[in-house]
Amino acid sequence: MSDLLWIFVGALVVNNFTLSYFLGLCPFFGVSGQLKTAFRLGLATTFVMLITAIATWALNTFVLERFPYLRLLAFIVVIASAVQFVEMAIKKLSPALFAALGIFLPLITTNCAILGLALFQTSRGYGLAEGVVFALGGGGGLTLALALMASLREDAKLSSVPQLVRGTAFSLLLAGILSMAFMGFAGLLSA
């Protein structure tokens, strides 16, 4: 039980997917202009991660034992189908949310956090329960980083930033400071 808890905490803050593994940076810089959209995108990504974790476990257990060289191909196909499925489900269940997410939904396919999740899960030999917990922690961490970044940028709009620094360079420096703050959690795991 405590193992599962540590996997969750580890993925959530200590080894945060975005701020210490540099996974999923495209939405992190692209969609972090507004807190509301950022938060929703984080939730959708977490959901896809959850499906991917379960599918990865199934693939690893039943198929990839025999065909290890098909690993990448299999993962990528599964992720693309999962995203397609989530897209159809959201469209059917909540057209309003579908409209709000727009183009960012299909773009989840090329989010490296999701393929990264599948690869880490494989290389660390996580089972089903560990995989699911890892996905929840990782997705939660991703959502947290997105929401923090979006809040910072919303605030920064009101401050006077020199023209030269505006844009990506400014976001990168913000992310650097945010990441430094998250380094503080490193002590949690070694304790």
Add this chain to the structure above:
Amino acid sequence: MNAAPQQDQASRAYAEFVKGVWRENPVFVQVLGMCPSLAVTNSAINALAMGVATTAVLACSSLLISLLGRFVPSQVRISTYVIVIATFVTVVDFTLQALAPGVHKELGAFLALIVVNCLILGRQEAFASKNPAGLAVLDALGMGLGFTLALSCLGAGRELLGNGSLFGLSLFGPHYEPWVVMVLPPGGFLMLGVLLLGFAWFKERRAK
């Protein structure tokens, strides 16, 4: 009679090659493929290996996609690109594992993550699928070179400040107090931010 079009062709090929290195540099100008550029650049040698691996995948995929271009229905083109790229990444992954196991271990999952590097998919969609094979390969090599150069810049800068060394060779002597933060994750964000700032500053000065 033929000289003029031939010259045109040569200069076009040259332009397609060179644009990726500076004017449309994938990292500094287009800000694409950031995940690998930040994750593996804590030392110069890792950065260089990542750049070369990405260039190899990019060139092979561009060649194949540009040859296949006409036969792929547009509805399934993205899936086709992704499957082609994933195949070449698997090839590069196994090759590197055999040739340089140490570097392969250092790069770890990030080597496999070349599949979702948006730079590669972007070049297939924007260039390779619409251009003849020769130009597509030149474009891929140029973009790959630009990517490798940018990664090496980042890696060298971070290793130099964070470790006082370059390609594993100690440069500053034993009295240098390393800025450990530069080889840790925050250093990646800060270094790229500062490099982008430098780039913007340089451009602004030239525009004046």
